[in-house]
Amino acid sequence: MGSTRPTLALAIALATLAGCSDPAASTAETCTPGLARQREQACGVCGQGTLFEFCGWDGRWTPASLRPCDDPDDLDGDGFASRDCGSGNTIDCDDADPAVHPATVECAPGTERACTTTCGTAGSALCSSDCAWSPCTPPRETCGNGRDDDCDGETDERRAGQCRPDTVVPCTTACGSPGTGPCSPTCEPPDLEHCEPPPEACNGADDDCDGAADDGFPCARGSTLPCTDSCGTAGTSVCDEACTPPGPAACRPPVEACGNGVDDDCDGETDEADPAQCLPGSLVPCLASCGTRGTGPCGADCRAPPPAACVPPAEACNGRDDDCDGVADNHRWCTLGSPWTTAGLAAVWGFGPDDIWAVGLQGVALHWDGTAWSQTCAGTGADLLDVWGIAPDDVWAVGRDRQLVHWDGASWSLVDSDPWRLDLHGVWGFAPDDVWAVGWTDVLHWNGTEWLAVPSPPGMLPLAVWGAAPDDLWAAGYGGTMWHWDDRSWTPVPSRSPGNVFAIWGAASDDVWATDEYGGFNHWDGTSWLRPFGRTVGIGDALGLFGLAADDIWAVGSFPGLMHWDGREWTDVEGAPDQLFAGVWASGPDDVWAVGTGGGLAHFDGVAWSFAATGRDLDPPRLVAVRGAAADDVWAVGTRYLGSASDGYLTAAGGAIEHWDGRTWTAVDGAGFASLRGLWVAGPEDAWAVGDAGTIRRWNGAEWSARPSGTTADLRAVWGTSPDDLWVGGDGVLLRWEGSAWRGSALESGSGVSALWGLAPDDIWAVGWRLYSPRAAHWDGTEWSATDLPPAGDHDAIDLADVWGSADDDVWAVGTGGLLLHWDGDAWTAHDVPSDADLTGVWGFGTDDVWIVGGGIIGMQAFVAHWDGASWTSAACFPVGGTAAVWGASPAEVWIVGDLWAAPARWRE
Numbered sequence: 001m002g003s004t005r006p007t008l009a010l011a012i013a014l015a016t017l018a019g020c021s022d023p024a025a026s027t028a029e030t031c032t033p034g035l036a037r038q039r040e041q042a043c044g045v046c047g048q049g050t051l052f053e054f055c056g057w058d059g060r061w062t063p064a065s066l067r068p069c070d071d072p073d074d075l076d077g078d079g080f081a082s083r084d085c086g087s088g089n090t091i092d093c094d095d096a097d098p099a100v101h102p103a104t105v106e107c108a109p110g111t112e113r114a115c116t117t118t119c120g121t122a123g124s125a126l127c128s129s130d131c132a133w134s135p136c137t138p139p140r141e142t143c144g145n146g147r148d149d150d151c152d153g154e155t156d157e158r159r160a161g162q163c164r165p166d167t168v169v170p171c172t173t174a175c176g177s178p179g180t181g182p183c184s185p186t187c188e189p190p191d192l193e194h195c196e197p198p199p200e201a202c203n204g205a206d207d208d209c210d211g212a213a214d215d216g217f218p219c220a221r222g223s224t225l226p227c228t229d230s231c232g233t234a235g236t237s238v239c240d241e242a243c244t245p246p247g248p249a250a251c252r253p254p255v256e257a258c259g260n261g262v263d264d265d266c267d268g269e270t271d272e273a274d275p276a277q278c279l280p281g282s283l284v285p286c287l288a289s290c291g292t293r294g295t296g297p298c299g300a301d302c303r304a305p306p307p308a309a310c311v312p313p314a315e316a317c318n319g320r321d322d323d324c325d326g327v328a329d330n331h332r333w334c335t336l337g338s339p340w341t342t343a344g345l346a347a348v349w350g351f352g353p354d355d356i357w358a359v360g361l362q363g364v365a366l367h368w369d370g371t372a373w374s375q376t377c378a379g380t381g382a383d384l385l386d387v388w389g390i391a392p393d394d395v396w397a398v399g400r401d402r403q404l405v406h407w408d409g410a411s412w413s414l415v416d417s418d419p420w421r422l423d424l425h426g427v428w429g430f431a432p433d434d435v436w437a438v439g440w441t442d443v444l445h446w447n448g449t450e451w452l453a454v455p456s457p458p459g460m461l462p463l464a465v466w467g468a469a470p471d472d473l474w475a476a477g478y479g480g481t482m483w484h485w486d487d488r489s490w491t492p493v494p495s496r497s498p499g500n501v502f503a504i505w506g507a508a509s510d511d512v513w514a515t516d517e518y519g520g521f522n523h524w525d526g527t528s529w530l531r532p533f534g535r536t537v538g539i540g541d542a543l544g545l546f547g548l549a550a551d552d553i554w555a556v557g558s559f560p561g562l563m564h565w566d567g568r569e570w571t572d573v574e575g576a577p578d579q580l581f582a583g584v585w586a587s588g589p590d591d592v593w594a595v596g597t598g599g600g601l602a603h604f605d606g607v608a609w610s611f612a613a614t615g616r617d618l619d620p621p622r623l624v625a626v627r628g629a630a631a632d633d634v635w636a637v638g639t640r641y642l643g644s645a646s647d648g649y650l651t652a653a654g655g656a657i658e659h660w661d662g663r664t665w666t667a668v669d670g671a672g673f674a675s676l677r678g679l680w681v682a683g684p685e686d687a688w689a690v691g692d693a694g695t696i697r698r699w700n701g702a703e704w705s706a707r708p709s710g711t712t713a714d715l716r717a718v719w720g721t722s723p724d725d726l727w728v729g730g731d732g733v734l735l736r737w738e739g740s741a742w743r744g745s746a747l748e749s750g751s752g753v754s755a756l757w758g759l760a761p762d763d764i765w766a767v768g769w770r771l772y773s774p775r776a777a778h779w780d781g782t783e784w785s786a787t788d789l790p791p792a793g794d795h796d797a798i799d800l801a802d803v804w805g806s807a808d809d810d811v812w813a814v815g816t817g818g819l820l821l822h823w824d825g826d827a828w829t830a831h832d833v834p835s836d837a838d839l840t841g842v843w844g845f846g847t848d849d850v851w852i853v854g855g856g857i858i859g860m861q862a863f864v865a866h867w868d869g870a871s872w873t874s875a876a877c878f879p880v881g882g883t884a885a886v887w888g889a890s891p892a893e894v895w896i897v898g899d900l901w902a903a904p905a906r907w908r909e
Contacts, residue, residue: 031055046073046085093131105131119151143187162187171195175209202243217243227251231266258302277302283393283409288312290324293369295393295409314411316367318374330908332377333864333875333896345595347386347544347583349395356585357407358595359384359397362862365405365412368593373601378405379414381862386583388427388435396446398424398437404444404451416451426465428473438462438475443490456490457483463502468509474524476501476514482522482529495529497522503545505553513565515545515555521570533570544583544594556581556594562602562609577602577611621656621667623897623904624840624884625679627687631889632662635699636897636904637676637689638884640667655691657704658904660895665903673697673706678717678728678755686723690715696728709735710742719756719764727779729753729766734784751775755802757811765823767800767813774800774815776828790830792819801840802885810847812867814839820852820872833872835863840898841885851907853883853896864896 036054056062073081080092080101091109094100102108107127115136117123123136138151144165148155163169163183173179174192181190197209204221206213214220219239228251229235235251253266259280263270271279278284278298286304288294294312296305304310312324317334321327345364350356354370365378365387378384382403389395393409400423404416422440429435433448440463443456456462461478471487480497483490495501499517506512510526522531547553551567562576562584581596590606602611621640628634640656655676659668676691685701694709696718709715715730724739731752735744747753751770758764762781769775774797777784796817805811809825818836821828833839837855844850848869855862862883864875884898892909 029061030059031061033057033059037061046081046083093129102131107131107133117151119148121147121149121151144185159187161189163189173197173209175206177205177207177209202241214239214243219243219245229253229266231263233262233264233266258300278304285392285409286310288324290321292320292322292324311410313409314377316374316376318372327908329906333905333907334375335903335905344597345582345600346384347397348585348593348595349387349389350585350587350593351389351392353587353591355392356587356593357387357389357395357397358583358593358601359387359399360595363399365397376412378412380405383423385423385425386427388429390429390432390435394432396427396429396435396437398427398439400424402439402442404437425463425477426475428465428467430467430470434470436465436467436473436475438465438477440478443475457492460490460492463500464504464514466504466506466512468506468512472509474504474506474512474514476504480516480522482514482524493529495522496531497529502543502557503555505545505547507547507550507553511550513545513547513553513555515543515557519557521555521565544581546584546586548586548589552589554584554586554592554594556584556596561596562594573609576609579611620650621658622884622899623656623658624677625689626885626887626895626897626904627679627681628660628887628889628895629681629684629687631893632660633684634660634887634889634895634904635679635681635687635689636660636665636885636895637679637691638897639675655689655695655697657689657697660904668704677730678715680718680720680726682720682723688718688720688726690718690728690730708742711735716768717753717756717766719758721758721761721764725761727756727758727764727766729756729768734766754799757803757805759805759808763808765803765805765811765813767803767815769799772798774798774813774819776800776803776813776821776823787823787828789821789828792817796836801838802842804842804844804850806844806846806850812842812844812850812852814842814852814854818854831872833863833865834874835865837863839863841883841896843886843888843894845888845891849891851886851888851894851896853886853898855882862899 033055053061073083073085074092075082075095076098078092078098078101082092082095084091092101093105093109109127109129109131111127113125113133115123115125117136117138119138121138123138125133125136127133139149141150141157143162144156146155165183165185165187167183168180169183169189171179171181171190173195175197177197179195179197181195183189198207200208200214200216202214202217202221204213219225221239221241221243223239225237225239225245227235227237227248231253233253235253237246237251240246254264256265256271258277259271261270280298280300280302282298283295284298284304285293286296287307288310289307290312292312294310296310299305313322315323315329315331317329317332319328345358345360348356348358356368358366361383363378363381363384365376365384366373367376378397380403382400384397384399384403387395387397395407397405402416402424404424405412406415422442424437424439424442427435427437433446435446437444440461443454443462444451445454460483462475462483463477465473465475467473473485475483478500480495480499480501482493482495484493497516497520501514501516501522504512504514512524514522516522520531521533522529544556545553551565553565555563555570558580561579561581562573563570564573577600579596579600581594581600581602584592584594586592592604594602600611602609621638623636623638625638626634626636636658638656640653641650642653652675655673657668657676658665674692674695676689676695678690681687687699689697692714694711694713694715696707696709696715697704698707711733713731713733715728717729718726720726726737728735728737732747733744734747734753735742748770752768753766754768756764756766762779764779765776766784767776774789775786776789777786797815797819800813800815800819803811803813805823811823813821816838818833818839820831820833820839822831833852835854839852839854841853842850850867852865853863864883865872866875882898883896886894886896888894894907895904897904
C-alpha cells in the first residue's frame with residue numbers, strides 16, 4: 001500500500017500544475033480500490049478540461065491523474081486562450097508558440113484605434129488576426145466642410161439625393177404635393193416641415209396642404225354637387241374639369257323614393273316601384289313562414305313583409321300546408337283522387353301565368369299557381385257564372401241568386417246574396433271602387449263600399465259586360481240589343497244579332513267584338529254594330545271571348561268549341577279539345593286557358609292545345625255508401641257510368657267498388673254486377689256490399705266475390721255485429737245471415753229498409769219507409785218493433801235514409817225533405833236544420849260530434865252540417881254536387897261520397 005503514496009502525490013502535483021481546480025469534493029465518495037475514472041473539471045484559461053482519478057487503498061477517490069488535466073483553450077500554456085471564452089480573456093495570436101501572445105505583440109485582434117490618414121484627416125485602423133494594425137482608413141466625405149475627407153482627391157463631393165447647402169430644391173410636402181425648400185447644411189433635401197407647398201391648382205387634389213382640394217375654385221374637380229332637377233327635386237351633378245359647376249341640364253334626378261308622393265326621378269310617374277318594391281301600407285303578396293304565398297302590409301322600406309309578418313292564405317285542397325298550421329288540406333272538405341271537381345266551369349280570369357281563377361257550377365272556384373290547380377272555398381254553393389279582378393287581392397265572382405263573392409288575397413267572402421233576385425251573368429270593372437255586375441234584370445255597381453242598383457231602361461236584359469273606360473261601357477244580352485253607358489245613363493244601340501249575346505270584349509273603344517247564340521261575331525267600329533260574317537259555321541253558341549290584341553282574339557263555345565281571330569278572319573282551331581267551352585282567358589300568346597263542361601281545362605302553350613279534365617273523365621262512378629277499417633283502408637260503393645264526364649254522355653253500367661289506401665282512390669272490381677247501395681266493413685279482411693237485384697258481394701282480404709242472397713229484390717242496407725251475424729235490408733225484404741245461410745221474410749207491401757245500424761246483437765235499428773212515410777224499427781234480440789215518429793211537419797218526408805248512434809239513448813236518423821230525428825232512449829224528436837234538401841247520410845263519434853249530409857240527387861247542391869252537442873252548423877265549404885253518405889275513421893278524418901262529378905271528399909282537423 002505504501003508504494004502508492006509517491007505516485008498519488010505526483011498525480012496531485014501534476015494536476016495542480018495543469019491549472020485544475022481542487023477536486024477535493026470527490027474524495028468524500030467511497031469506491032473500490034484500483035478503479036479509475038475521468039470527469040469534466042474546471043481547468044485552463046477557459047475553465048474546462050478533463051480530470052483523471054483513481055480509487056486509493058483507503059477506498060476513496062484520489063484527486064490526481066496519471067496525466068495532467070488537459071487545457072484545450074491554451075495549447076501552448078502561455079496563459080492566453082486560443083478562443084474567446086466570454087470571460088474577457090484576450091485571444092492568443094499564436095497558441096502554438098508560448099512566446100507569442102497579446103502581451104508581447106503590437107495589438108489584440110479585433111481592436112480598433114484612431115489614426116491620421118495620408119491626406120491628414122482622422123481615420124481608423126483595425127487590428128488583424130495576426131495582431132498587426134491595418135493601414136489607416138479615411139472617413140466618409142463630409143458635405144460642406146471644404147476638406148477632402150476621404151482622400152480621393154475631391155472636396156465635398158455629394159452622394160445621390162444630396163444637394164448644395166442653402167440652395168432651393170424640389171421636395172414633397174406633408175400632403176403629398178410637389179413643393180420647394182432650402183437644402184440642409186448636410187446636403188439633404190428639406191424635410192416635410194421645411195418643404196413649402198405650391199399654390200392650389202384645379203386638379204381635384206389638395207395642393208397647398210390646407211385640407212381642402214381645389215379650394216378657391218367654384219368646386220372641386222370630379223366632386224358630386226347638389227342641384228335642382230327639371231321637376232324640382234334635389235338631384236346631383238359632377239364638377240367639370242375646369243372646376244366649374246355644370247348647368248341645370250346636367251342635373252341628374254334622384255332614384256324614385258319610396259312612398260313620398262313625389263315624382264323624384266322626373267319620369268312623369270309618382271312613387272313607381274321597382275319589381276321588388278311596393279307602396280308602404282298597401283296589401284301585397286309575400287312568402288309565408290311555411291313557403292306558401294300569402295299577403296301582408298308593405299313595409300316602410302317599400303318591401304314586402306318578412307315571412308313572420310306575412311299572413312298565409314286559406315287552406316286549399318292541394319296536398320300542401322297552405323295556412324302554415326302544420327297539416328295539409330285541413331279544416332275543409334277536399335276531394336282526393338281528383339284534386340278539384342268535374343262540375344262545369346263557366347269563366348276564367350287571371351293576372352299572369354301563375355295566378356289564374358276558374359269558377360263554375362255549384363260554387364266551384366279553382367286557382368292556378370303556375371304549377372297546379374287547387375280548390376278554394378268560394379263561400380257559396382250557387383253556380384258562379386263569371387269572374388273578373390283588378391289585382392291578385394281584389395277578385396269578384398258573380399252567379400245565380402245574385403251571388404257576389406270577393407277574394408281579398410287570402411279567402412273568399414260572400415258580399416251580397418238575394419235569392420229573390422235573378423241571376424248575375426257578367427262582371428267587369430276599372431278600379432277597386434268601380435266594378436259592374438249585370439244579370440237578366442239587374443245592373444249593379446260597386447263603389448268600393450257597397451253594391452248599388454243602377455236604374456236600367458225597360459227591356460234591358462244584359463248577360464255580358466265589358467268596357468274601355470268608365471264612360472265607355474257596353475252591356476249585351478237578350479235579343480241581341482247592345483247597351484252603352486256614358487257615365488250618366490244607358491243607351492240602346494241596335495245590332496244585327498238575331499239572338500242573345502253571351503260574350504263581349506274589345507281591343508279599343510272603336511274595336512269591340514260580341515258573340516251570340518247563333519255563332520255570329522258582331523263588331524263595333526266606333527260608329528255602328530255590324531255582323532260582318534253572318535252565321536259562323538262550327539262554333540255554335542259562342543259563350544266566351546277574350547283577346548290580347550286587335551289581331552289576337554279567342555272565342556269559345558259549343559262544338560268544336562274554339563276559334564281565333566288573326567285580324568283578317570275567324571278560323572276554327574285545329575287540334576283543340578272536342579268539347580263545349582264557356583270561358584277563355586290568356587296572359588300571352590303562349591299561355592291561353594279555356595274552361596268548360598265536366599271541369600274541362602284546356603291550355604294552349606303557343607304550339608298546341610292540351611286538355612286535362614279536373615277529375616276522372618272516363619267511366620266515373622257515383623258512390624252512395626262509404627265505410628272503412630282504418631284511415632288508410634276505406635271502401636266506397638255505388639254505380640259505374642260509361643262514357644266521358646267532359647261531354648256529358650254517360651250510361652249506367654253496373655256496380656262500382658273503390659278503395660282508398662291512404663294515397664289514392666282505385667277501382668278494384670270491374671263490371672259484371674248490379675249497382676251497389678249498402679256497405680259494412682268488419683275489418684281489413686271482411687267487408688260486405690249489397691245492391692240491386694239481390695246482389696251481395698264479400699271481401700276476404702284478397703278479392704270481392706259474389707254471395708247468393710235468395711232474393712231478387714233491390715238491397716239497400718247491411719249491418720253486422722260479427723262476421724256470422726249480419727242483417728241486410730232492401731225493397732220489401734229484411735234478411736239475416738247466421739254464418740251459413742240467409743234467413744228472413746218479406747216485409748209488408750209498400751215497405752222497405754234504407755239503412756241498418758246497431759250497438760249489439762240485441763240493439764239494432766232499421767230505418768226506411770212504408771207507404772211513402774218514414775219508418776223506424778228496433779231489434780231487441782228477439783223481435784222487431786216499430787217506433788212512433790213525430791209528424792213530418794213542413795218536411796216533405798217519405799223515407800228515412802240513414803241511422804247512426806253513439807249509445808242506446810243517442811240515435812240519429814235522417815230522411816227526405818230535410819227530416820232529422822233524434823232518439824233519446826224513449827222517443828224520437830225532430831230537429832230543424834237549415835236545408836230542405838234530402839238528407840241521405842249520418843255518422844258521428846259521440847254525443848257532441850255528429851255529421852249529416854244531403855243533396856244526394858245528381859246536380860243538386862250538397863248539404864253538410866255538424867252537431868257539436870248544442871246546435872247544427874252547416875259547412876260553408878264542401879264538395880260540389882250531391883252527397884249521399886258519410887263515415888269517419890276518427891273525429892279528425894271524415895269522408896263523404898255521392899256525386900257523379902267529384903271524387904270522395906275528406907275532412908281533416
